[in-house]
Amino acid sequence: MHTYRIARAAQLLGVSDDTVRRWVDQGLLPTTDAVPAEIPGDALAARAVELADEASASNESLSSARNRFVGIVTRVQIDGVMAQVDLQSGPHRVVSLMSAEAARDLHLEVGSLATASVKATQVVVDVPKA
Secondary structure, three states, X not given: OOEEEHHHHHHHHOOOHHHHHHXXXXXXXXXXXXXXXXXXXHHHHHHHHHHHHHHHHOOOOOOOOOEEEEEEXXXXXXXXXXXXXXXXXXXXXEEEEEEHHHHHHOOOOOOOEEEEEEOOOOOOOOXXXX
């Protein structure tokens, strides 16, 4: 069974260490008897799914895309007919290339709240070396 220390669990969930500790205190995340405390990987995965479900339940639109990243726009670069929009969603930086017209129509600017929807036919999964 994989286990994660609180700091790593927080990083994986995109929250602070203190938030993870509060969830442990509230019984939302179990810990092992190890010192320092560790969170079982299956419990961490279940919590990640709960957080994603909560985020999608608050979404005001329906979409076939399942990979949605809610975040804040950190950069909008418009050059001619194209625009590059950077979005920071927790620890994830998502970059979108779109038409300059679309960026203007969406009124995208640094600080805007936005959701990046990713729909791909290939997803590469890496795991750390054992």
